[in-house]
Amino acid sequence: MEKKQKATKIFLYVLLIALTVFMLVPFYWMVISSLKENKDVFSVPMQWWPQVMHWENYQRIWEKIPLLTYFKNTAKLTIITTIIQLCTSCFAAYGFTKCRFKGRDTIFLMYVTTIAVPWQVYMIPQFVLISKIGLNDTHLGLILMQSFSAFGVFLIRQFYLSIPNELCEAARIDGLNEYGIFRKVVFPLGKPAMATLTIFTFTNVWNDFMGPLIYLKTQEKKTVQLGIRTFISQYGADYAYIMAASVCSLIPVVIIFLSCQRFFVEGVAASGIKG
Amino acid sequence: MSEKKAGGLTSHQKRAIRTNLVGYSFIIPNLVGYSLFVFLPVCFSFVLSVMEWDASQAPMKFVGLANFADIFGDRVFRSSFVHTIQYALMTVIPTLILALLLAVLLNNKLKGVAIFRTAFYFPYIASIVAVGAVWNMLFQPDFGPINQFLKFIGIDNPPRWVVSTDWAMVAISIVSIWKYMGYYMIVYLAALQGISGELYEAASLDGANSWQKLRYITIPMLTPTTFFVLIMLTIQCFKVFDLVYVMTGGGPGNSTKTLVNYIYEKAFTSWELGPASAGAIVLFAVVLVITLIQFRGEKKWSRDM
Numbered sequence: 001m002e003k004k005q006k007a008t009k010i011f012l013y014v015l016l017i018a019l020t021v022f023m024l025v026p027f028y029w030m031v032i033s034s035l036k037e038n039k040d041v042f043s044v045p046m047q048w049w050p051q052v053m054h055w056e057n058y059q060r061i062w063e064k065i066p067l068l069t070y071f072k073n074t075a076k077l078t079i080i081t082t083i084i085q086l087c088t089s090c091f092a093a094y095g096f097t098k099c100r101f102k103g104r105d106t107i108f109l110m111y112v113t114t115i116a117v118p119w120q121v122y123m124i125p126q127f128v129l130i131s132k133i134g135l136n137d138t139h140l141g142l143i144l145m146q147s148f149s150a151f152g153v154f155l156i157r158q159f160y161l162s163i164p165n166e167l168c169e170a171a172r173i174d175g176l177n178e179y180g181i182f183r184k185v186v187f188p189l190g191k192p193a194m195a196t197l198t199i200f201t202f203t204n205v206w207n208d209f210m211g212p213l214i215y216l217k218t219q220e221k222k223t224v225q226l227g228i229r230t231f232i233s234q235y236g237a238d239y240a241y242i243m244a245a246s247v248c249s250l251i252p253v254v255i256i257f258l259s260c261q262r263f264f265v266e267g268v269a270a271s272g273i274k275g
Numbered sequence: 276m277s278e279k280k281a282g283g284l285t286s287h288q289k290r291a292i293r294t295n296l297v298g299y300s301f302i303i304p305n306l307v308g309y310s311l312f313v314f315l316p317v318c319f320s321f322v323l324s325v326m327e328w329d330a331s332q333a334p335m336k337f338v339g340l341a342n343f344a345d346i347f348g349d350r351v352f353r354s355s356f357v358h359t360i361q362y363a364l365m366t367v368i369p370t371l372i373l374a375l376l377l378a379v380l381l382n383n384k385l386k387g388v389a390i391f392r393t394a395f396y397f398p399y400i401a402s403i404v405a406v407g408a409v410w411n412m413l414f415q416p417d418f419g420p421i422n423q424f425l426k427f428i429g430i431d432n433p434p435r436w437v438v439s440t441d442w443a444m445v446a447i448s449i450v451s452i453w454k455y456m457g458y459y460m461i462v463y464l465a466a467l468q469g470i471s472g473e474l475y476e477a478a479s480l481d482g483a484n485s486w487q488k489l490r491y492i493t494i495p496m497l498t499p500t501t502f503f504v505l506i507m508l509t510i511q512c513f514k515v516f517d518l519v520y521v522m523t524g525g526g527p528g529n530s531t532k533t534l535v536n537y538i539y540e541k542a543f544t545s546w547e548l549g550p551a552s553a554g555a556i557v558l559f560a561v562v563l564v565i566t567l568i569q570f571r572g573e574k575k576w577s578r579d580m
Contacts, residue, residue, distance in 0.1 A: 008485075009385070016380060020394040023453070027397070029420065030409045042418035084308075092305035101298025107306065110314060116566050117317050118514050120535045121559040124542045124552055125319035126312060128330060148308035178297045207402040209517045214543055225404045229521060232408055239412060246405035257400050261393065264400070265461055 034058070034243035041239040057244045064241060067248060069220055070227035075252075077139055077223065078205045081146050085201050086194055089152035093190075094182045096153070097160040098168055115150035127214055137217045145215075146205060152197055159193035160186060195263040199256065206253055224249045320559070323552035330546050342553035351529055352554065355537040358444060362533060363512035365448040371504055373456045378463030379493060392464075396457035403454075407521030410450045411437060440530040443523050447531060451518060455511070459504050466500040467493070499576045506569045513561050534558055 033041045034057055036050045061067060095101075096108055126145055127136070135141030163186055171181045212226040222230065228245045235241065257264060284292070324342055328335040346352040377395055381388050398406065413421050414436035425433035434442040474492050483491070494501075516535040519525060525532035525540075534554065542551035 012380060012383060012385060016385075016391050019377065019380075020391055023394050023398060023457070026406070026409050026413060026453075027401075029413060030405070033409075033412065041412070042415060044418055044423065046420050046423055088305035088308065092302045095298050095301030099294070099298035099301060101295040104298065107302065111309070114314055114317050116562065117559065118510070118562055120514055120516065120538065121555045121562075122313070122316040122320045124538075124548055124555060125323055126316035127543075128323075128548070129312070129316060129319075131330070144308065145312050148305055148312055150309065150313070153305060153309075178301075182301070203400050207400075209402070209404055209521070210539075213520075214539075225402055228408075229404050232404075232521075242408050243412075246408050249405050250401055253400055253402070257397070258393075261389075264396070265392075 030243050030246055034240055034247050036240050038238060038240050041243075054240065057240050058248070061241050061244045061248065064238075065227060065231045065245065066220070067224070067227065067245065070222055070224045073139065073221060074206060074223040074225075077142055077146075078202055081143050081205045082198055082201045084143065084147040085149065085152050086197060088148065089156045089197065090187060090190060090194065091182075092153045093156035093160045094186055096157050097163075098165070098181070098186065099178060111150040111153055115154065123210075123214065130215070137215060137221065139221060142211055142215050146208070146211065152201070155197050155200075156190060156193050159190055163189055192263070192266070195260065196266055199260050199263050202256060203253055320552055320555055323548055324556045325549075326552075327549045330548055338549065342549040343556075345550050346553050346557070349550075351532065352537055354529060355532045355534050356557075358531060359513055359515070359533040362444055362448060362451075362515060363509055365445065366451050366512050367505065367508045369448075370452045370456050370459060370508055371501065373452065374459035374504065375463055375494075375497070375501070377456065377460040378467055379489060381460070381464060382467045392461075395460055398454045399458045401454070403517040404521055406450065406454060407518060410446070411522055414446050437523050438527055440527050443527060443531045447515075447518055447522055450522065451512075451515070454518075455508075459508070462504060463497065463500060466497055470496045499573075502572050502576070503569070506565055506572075510562055510565055513558060513565075 032048070032050055035053045035055065036047070037052075037054055040047060040050070096104065130136060130141040130145060135144065167185055168181050171185050176184065207225060208223070209225045209229065212223045213229075216222050216226060219230075228242070228249055231238075231245060232242055323335075325337060325339055326335040327338045327342070381392055381395075413419055416422055416433075416435040416438055419436075421436070422433040434445070436446040437443050470493065474496070475488055478488050478492055514535060515533050516539060519531050519533055519536055520539075523531045525536045535558065538551050538554040538558065541547050541554060
């Protein structure tokens with residue numbers, strides 16, 4: 001029996017390792033190609049380990065495309081969008097869970113009915129609207145269109161619902177007004193949900209491609225994703241540089257992901273199960 | 276609230292108004308942004324779909340259902356729709372099965388599970404631009420590693436992948452499966468944690484082997500999750516854009532053009548906002564139907580449970 005269990009275990013490990021290799025090979029290929037010379041990227045037979053490491057590719061890429069500008073733009077968009085999203089969602093979630101006011105349920109219904117509508121359905125009128133107020137090709141336009149989501153409100157609301165009302169009641173008796181209760185009681189308790197939302201918004205905005213593609217035309221305003229894409233379409237044969245740029249674009253997300261993995265997993269579970 | 280009016284109210288009414296105002300003050304920041312930049316555009320997308328407009332200063336013109344007649348008469352639209360369905364058919368089931376398989380594997384008490392989980396989930400958070408670029412090179416028909424491998428194992432004429440009208444969509448599907456299965460694996464893992472261990476213990480006492488446990492306990496217990504994953508994946512497939520855009524741009528020919536690629540091009544390249552919006556409404560209708568199926572399914576399971 002014990003022997004059999006051991007065999008099963010070994011089999012499982014072999015299977016898992018094989019799958020892991022399959023999942024990670026593209027990333028490995030990306031990294032080694034970024035360290036090769038262009039002409040060696042597609043050498044036959046393949047080199048799984050470059051003979052000479054061309055680290056200078058990583059220097060060159062910053063000169064070849066304004067990668068630093070792209071990084072700054074993306075960081076700006078990501079940070080501002082995440083902050084607005086977080087603050088307004090927490091506020092609204094408190095309003096929807098802990099306050100009673102006229103029309104609350106009707107207003108919430110508006111969120112419910114539109115949460116399932118894909119962005120692609122309303123991206124055209126949204127673009128028209130943002131252009132009409134003169135924000136086409138601006139970062140502000142992109143920020144405004146991405147900052148308000150029903151998903152954020154739902155996620156935080158779900159968490160606030162689990163905070164007992166007695167807690168707020170007790171604070172009320174202690175003489176705190178609603179803003180005080182929000183600031184001192186509910187907001188600090190909601191940190192796990194906020195972490196999840198932060199990470200979701202961060203990766204979404206950082207990786208977003210279609211939004212910037214539609215809104216940003218000026219070279220100096222482009223984001224990392226759009227900038228790299230533009231580079232690829234212009235210099236499609238600069239394989240090593242393309243891969244070096246891709247590696248650079250992945251780094252921030254990788255850092256966030258590895259340091260906050262727990263919240264990623266909890267976030268998927270929360271949004272997945274509750275729908 | 277003018278002074279005079281407030282003066283005529285009882286203290287009870289005053290308090291009610293105050294409570295209301297406090298409540299509104301909490302939701303107003305999000306509500307204003309959401310109504311303006313999401314809710315209004317959603318409503319307006321229906322209006323645009325029955326108008327003729329090129330986003331210029333010229334006024335819109337009401338054309339009724341002509342835009343719909345227009346796109347349904349357009350061969351490119353019909354083929355885009357068909358491609359989207361093909362893509363969904365090729366992607367949904369493999370992603371679902373692999374996600375379930377990975378979740379079941381990782382649900383074993385093994386050392387290092389966290390590392391495997393990270394590896395499987397990682398493609399999901401990688402940006403589509405980077406991922407598309409690398410897979411495009413992997414799929415390179417003459418010297419790409421995939422075809423070198425296929426030639427190595429004895430396939431003399433491997434598919435030409437992204438440059439072939441027959442294989443381009445398959446290539447996109449493969450990348451999509453690779454990228455998204457980790458996400459759904461996590462969804463499954465969360466559901467697996469919810470299955471009571473007692474069921475398995477009882478089955479062990481009855482002499483069930485691992486396969487029987489999977490077949491008669493795990494899979495049936497996961498039915499609601501599988502249904503949910505199926506719905507989510509199908510909707511996601513109908514929304515596909517980025518992956519196609521960065522890998523093939525809809526080509527070769529129009530062989531990988533999908534619904535959203537069609538909408539995008541109609542709207543932002545040829546500025547025919549009417550037909551583009553009609554296409555968007557078709558997408559909405561598809562998603563709506565799928566969502567309604569989901570509601571019915573959820574009702575059924577909440578009754579059965």
